[in-house]
Amino acid sequence: MPEELAVRIEDLSITYKVSLESKRTLKNALMRASLRQESRMRTIEAVKHLTLDIPHGSVLGIVGSNGAGKSTLMRCIAGILTPTQGRVGVNGKISTLLALGVGFNQSLSGRDNIILGGLASGLSKEEIESKTDDIAKFADLPDGFIDLPVRTYSSGMYGRLSFSVAVNMTPDILLLDEALSAGDAAFKEKSFDRMRQLCAEARTILIVSHALATVTELCDEAIWMHKGTMLAQGKPEKIVDEYLKFLNVGTLPSNYEDM
Amino acid sequence: MVVGLIGATAGATVGASTVETVLNFLTATFFVPASFFTGVFFTTAFSTGAFFTAAFLPTTFLATAFLAIGAFFVVAFAAAFGAAIALLDSKIAGSKSAEINATPAALLIHLELFKLLTILIFTFRNFSRHSPARIRRFFSPIGGRGWPASATCAQICSWDGRLTPMPANQDFVSKVQVFEPHKASLPPLIPYFKEFWNRRVFATELARFNDKAEYLGSRIGKAWLILNPLLLGIVYYVVIIIIRGGSDNDGLTRLNHLLIGLFTFYFAQTTVMSGAQSITLGGRLILNQAFPRILLPFSCAIQAFRQFLPTVPVYILVLIVGNWISPATKFAGISWNFLWIPFIIACIALTAFGLALLFATMNVYFRDTNKILTYVTRIWMYLSPILWLPSALHGSSKILLYVNPLGPALTANSRIWIDNSALSVNIVLGCLFWAVASMAIGGYFFISRERDFAIRI
DSSP: OOTTEEEEEEEEEEEEEEEOOSOOOHHHHHHHHHTTOOOOEEEEEEEEEEEEEEETTOEEEEEOOTTSSHHHHHHHHHTSSOOSEEEEEEESOEEEESSSOSSSOTTSBHHHHHHHHHHHTTOOHHHHHHHHHHHHHHTTOOTTGGGSBGGGSOHHHHHHHHHHHHHTTOOSEEEEESOTTSSOHHHHHHHHHHHHHHHHTTOEEEEEOSOHHHHHHHOSEEEEEETTEEEEEEOHHHHHHHHHHHHHHOSOOGGGTTO | OHHHHHHHHHHHHHHSOHHHHHHHHHIIIIISHHHHHHHHHHHHHHHHHHHHHHHTSSOHHHHHHHHHHHHHHHHHHHHHHHHHHHHHHHHHTOOSGGGSOOHHHHHHHHHHHHHHHHHHHHHHHIIIIIOHHHHHHHHSTTOOSSTTOOHHHHSOOOOOSOSOOOOOOOOSSSSEEEEOOOSSSSOOHHHHHHHHHHTHHHHHHHHHHHHHHHTSSOSSTTHHHHHHHHHHHHHHHHHHHHHHTSOOSSTTHHHHHHHHHHHHHHHHHHHHHHHHHHHHHTHHHHHHOOSOTTHHHHHHHHHHHHHHTTHHHHHHHHHHHHHHHOTTSOOOOOOGGGGHHHHHHHHHHHHHHHHHHHHHHHHHHOTTHHHHHHHHHHHHHHTSTTSSOGGGOOGGGGGHHHHSTTHHHHHHHHIIIIIOOOOOHHHHHHHHHHHHHHHHHHHHHHHHHGGGHHHHO
């Protein structure tokens, strides 16, 4: 894999099966068996034959309607899902914000959750403990809240803390999924600054967002995904423009029809 | 259907006096082994008949009605059978145990078996009738594409050499990572366990934090961890003494046996129960980060061990105080045999951890696994040499000690703590067998399917 690339995706396909049953319980499975019903499954082709190179220091925006496979792609780059076919190469340390929330125990304090999240992502205890104060400061938590249980946080505080953890891990590659909707305008400005700073340090950011203004403002490259395939790649303004046209008209532009 | 059944049986179970049922259950089951095996036979026949009848009927209402009738017959039969056994026993043996009326005990064990059989028979039907291929796929080393397929990791990639070669390094945090489809359902194991080892601090810290969170608001706090099994042990002991009409002139020996058995069993039970839930409760972390998922149940095992440790000094304290109150209490003394204790604890930990991995995987696919697990662990405790002495089993019924994953280890435990006698080869081999078997099976299921968890959580 060439040194200048942060992420190389080669012919990536991700397929999985989901159960359509409302309750996935052993009891229901037994009930279905006794009534001789087959379990209803659907195969989802979340990503189809995607090839993409992302160089270091770029900010890539990913736009697309719901179900386009954006989140699945991000999870695959993070190594949470394995490819069904093809290959993903990642050059550098990854930090993710794919699902809101730092750790996962609501009754633990924010500080404990940060430490757990950091340990899970492979940092040593000293490393993460030295970062907690910066993280808390960046998240603008009111005084003392960092040592209170996370369940006492407002949703804004929760979102800001999650974002703060992700950007303060000094990642080489930062994956953000709908993460910028959390804070208020002031926090948004602050997070934009932080991301520009990360960029200047030649770190790479991938952003999935439905806030198209964010994409045009922050990104220097964008792709448009639709039903698992990449329809277009190019300058953010152009991509957003085409995507907006599609949203308004409801049909794909004619030059994409055969894809 | 199943709900109706469980409702009916639960009602009957609660209705019976707990005190009587526990002790009578022991008597009927283990001091009169014949009643146990005959009971198993008849209960199997009745419940199988009832369920197959129900399964062929088209409506849920009729099926429920049939099941209720079937359940009624089993209960009635169990009661009559238990009484008959007790009568028979008192005539033949005239022993002390025969004074006990075995009816509620027989009832209880039949009901528990009935519940278990419900699950087993339907599971069997599910596998065999509808898709015989499924069970094969579930066990096949390639994973397969059917239920509960791991599509993300199972399919073999057609490799045509078109792609440029990349250094294949599967570490989670190394500089360059390459994610490829796994050629088999297991990921490369050496990097996997290396990563697991690198992040062991995460597991220990998670255990510590969870401990902290659990007892944060409780005033007595961690004392509950000791008080709970201690009080339960004393209750069981009192019940045993009342129903037996006095102790066997061995002082508090039986209480000591009960306590060390309960403490150890709780360690295993906590590992299995909380480990089974660890994946479904770890949603956020699993969706957000890539790390060996085995760390989550592992942290539960550590937490269970941390909770188990303080109960050992409590046991020794009870032993000393008991000996002081009643000098007849068997006092083991210290010997080289105690060097076996770490081995036994390690075997129990591995066995329980392996089972936790298995049930954690099942819980991702079937969310009610945990509810079923509460029944299973209860039966498991009754079938383990905790409330009864291992020496109560004779002849062929001794096999009960070996088919139970914790049987050999708990027997060894009691032999060392209570009798201070050496372990037999059979017991040592039994401990080892269950530790290895449970880790191999649980580990295989868990690791081969853990890439699927992020989709199904």
